[in-house]
Amino acid sequence: MVKKTAAAPLSVWRPINLDTFLLGAPHYPEHVDESYWDRDAERMKRAGFNAVRMGEFAWHLFEPSENVFDFDLFDRAIAGLGRHGIRTIMCTPTATPPRWLTEAYPEVLRVDGNGRAAVHGSRQHADTASPVYRRHSQRITNAMAEHYRDNPNVIGWQTDNELNTSESRSYSAASRREFQLFVKARYGTIDALNAAWGGNFWATAYDRFEQVVLPHDMAPVFPGPGHVQDYHRFLAFSTARFQHDQVEILRATNPDWFIFHNLGRLDDIDFRGQFSTDLDFAGYDIYPFLYDEFNRNGGVGQAQALHLDICRGFSGNFIVPEQQSGFGSQVAFTTLTPEPGEMRRMAMSSVARGADGLMFFRWRPAHFGAEIYWMGIIDHDDVPRRRYAEASRFAADIKSIESQLLGTHVKMDVGIASADFDNQEAHRTYPMGLPSPQDEAVGLHRYCYERGISAGFIHPEDDLSKLKLLYVPHWLIWKDEWTEKLRAFAEAGGTVVLSARTGSRDENNHVIRTAAPGPSLAALAGVEVEEFGPLAGPDSDGLFSLAGPLGPQGTRTRFAAESARRRYRMKIGNREMAAAYMYELLSVKPGTEVRGTWSSRFAEGQAAVTLRHVGKGRVLYLGSYLTADLLDSLIAEEFEIAGIVPELDGKPEAIELAVRQGSGYRLLFVLNTGDATETVGRLPAGDPLIGAEFVFGSSASLPAYEVLVIRIAA
DSSP, X not given: OOOBOOOOXXXXXXXXXXXXXXXXXXXXXXXXXXXXXXXXXXHHHHHTOOEEEEOTTOHHHHOSBTTBOOOHHHHHHHHHHHHTTOEEEEEOOTTSOOHHHHHHOGGGBOBOTTSOBOOSSSSSOBOTTOHHHHHHHHHHHHHHHHHTTTOTTEEEEEESSSTTSSOOOOOOXXXXXXXXXXXXXXXXSHHHHHHHHTTTTTTOOOSSGGGOOOOOTTSXXXXXXXXXXXXXXXXXXXXXXXXXXXXXXXXXXXXXXXXXXXXXXXXXXXXTSHHHHTSSSEEEOBOGGGOHHHHHHHHHHHHHHHHHHHHHHHHSSEEEEEEEOSOOEETTEEOOOOOTTHHHHHHHHHHHTTEEEEEEEOSSOOSSSTTTTOOOSBOTTSOBOHHHHHHHHHHHHHHHHHHXXXXXXXXXXXXXXXXXXXXXXXXXXXXXXXXOHHHHHHHHHHHHHHHTOOEEEEOTTSOOTTOSEEEEOOOSBOOHHHHHHHHHHHHTTOEEEEETTTTOBOTTSOBXXXXXXXXXXXXXHTEEEEEEEEOOOTTOSOSSOOSSOOSSTTHHHHHHHHHHHOOOEEEETTXXXXXXXXEEEEEEOTTOEEEEEEOSGGGTTSEEEEEEEETTEEEEEESSOOOHHHIIIIIHHHHHHHTOOOSSTTOOTTEEEEEEEOSSEEEEEEEEOSSSOEXXXXXXXXXXXXXXXXXXXXXXXXXXXXXXXXXXXX
């Protein structure tokens, strides 16, 4: 039986609170004839699985008509799995309300920005802010919880399914009323709301809360950033409240159950708030071949690592409720298919970067519906082939390291500030055509990934002492208490790098009334920003998208072309390079050194990068955004000063490295993400846990998609 302990506080360093590595697959007994069930359970057991997840899209079966419940199909499926030692994680089925519900209560449907109500026949078509829908969600959750209260085969719960992945916004009458209540609770008086939203601009002030509207896009032009920020805060609040309704019921019914949610697109969810603190741990669905925008730049291995590291930064170690097994497909897209060995490698990459449980999506593909070519472990013809063999091998791998894996955290020498909802949304409300903090962070993450340097994402509220360097990628909103965390980190010997525009807006999304980066950061870094302006991207012909007019015809095009000609350069040491996205002219305070200067146009000779020694450490301020040139010069030098080195010398491009840190030992993961044999440099001496056939203390040839795990004394 899976046992849980009390969940530790949210932190990137937090392992999950279970004593067992959950291993299995999402399972849909309602999709096949019952004659398949026992054979499925026997094959799962033989593969080494211990759990399945089910029920997330089956509300119409659990409750075929209002207040009429039928659990017989799932009771029999759960019992059959239990006879083979396979336990069940149940899901609240609230991502897909049944037709009788949306027909009887049409007010629960989402409404898009054009006033069009969602229709039955898809998923996530109900508005989670709707009080009516919340009542029905509480009702089905309560009925399911009471029914499975004492079932020993039901070990935990997943709330809903990938909340906000299909859509987070709704412009329904219910959402507008709930938004009005939200801002009234937040501000108390209409004068306070008007001040926060800048009501004296464009006469956008309100006389009473009942007048407040939802911020529609381009109606006819842009709404104020404070208004938009609070709308997305409201969406995050509504999502957390909707989940909290279910968590309260499940916790009260059986406190021994663990509860998590499987996150998909990560939209309009505040991971440092109630959404995560309600849960025992987070779940992240991983489909590496879906991340095309990153595959083009860094390959599928880097794409998967990036997404896993971002997710871990929200709340620590996680489980993967859906790990890609075969190719995935819906009507509008189809992914690639993992090659032989690649499915196992991708699963082991998830483990290397923080997964304390994993389920391959899915056990078998559907023969009907919107995902008929989303492949699983078993093929359409019910034949187990290479994916089943790989899943079985992965299960054996996990069994061999489980006792040493659970309780460890992922090592990071380099931390990238992330996981802050307000900063993510503040950028989106007024982006100026510039990269988001996370977009900019991709370059630094890739730089570390390619060199085998342990890096990841972290919130400033977490323990920074395990890092050697922290990079803050233009966080517009800054809190003074975070400054004290950075100061303590630097005084103890850490390196802090702040980038342009950090600390330039307040919590209402107003530009601050003092020089950036604000008083507390200015004192820490020893600089103030006297002037700033946008620059073209490093590979761009212009600053902005050319889609749609803005002012007289051709104005946007001419401005973009001119911005591309006005290139600014900076010099660090003897190296000169082009800057991108942003320039800032810095006023340097006494005791602060100039580390780099602008070297072109009117800014020539003025400070661009500064350094201030704080205790045993260093605080740098970069008056621009990171580029490849800055990574190769400024950051490379700072890594050397901070003692940041690769986890393994002689790492080929296709080799991924990651370390999980235990008490007195480390687990080094060496993974070949490529389709050819790679020769890995000198392997450290240690105990080979996976890949014992390789010679340690010398180089090794690692076949395509092969994996090594080495236990090394810390």
